[in-house]
Amino acid sequence: MMISIPLIQAIRAQYRLPWTGVHGAIHWARVMETGWRLAKLTGARPHVVELFAVFHDARRLNEHSDHDHGRRGAELAVQLRGSSFELSDGDFALLHEACSLHTDGLTDGDTTVQTCWDADRLDLGRVGITPEPRYLCTAAAKNQEMIRWADARACDDFVPVFARETWVSI
Ligand SMILES: [Fe+2]
Ligand SMILES: [Fe+2]
Structure with a gap:
């Protein structure tokens, strides 16, 4: 995992919503x-994908409608690159695109970008929306077993084990 505790702390320091x-x-x-x-x-x-997970919603200003939060999350990644994390130019371009456009409902793109969007959309159960294959990008995400696995965790608000003593409690 390349997400360091200082990176999470830097993101948290500017996050406006309940942690x-x-x-x-x-x-x-x-x-x-x-x-x-x-x-x-x-x-x-x-x-x-790891960096998308922590940046894509990091600059949301409310929990319901905030269309530009993807672009602002990408800007935050620009600001913290080089101090809180390192990434090659090619990978950073993918991260920036994935964060910026994740609010646009797109399904076409680079495989890495598509995988980022799918990982986010498979967690919609937490707000009462069951992921539908037509809104997902990759065959891996459209798989019914994958949808069931992710949706059950989302609906339970499951806390991944690695996060219990790190991200959640910092
Ligand atoms: Fe988002
Ligand atoms: Fe999200």
């Missing part, structure tokens, strides 16, 4: 675990 709310750290932790699982099947760049 363990529907768009906060527990959601990010599930997006990351789902992203890992998908990446093994899709070939997505795992470091990009």
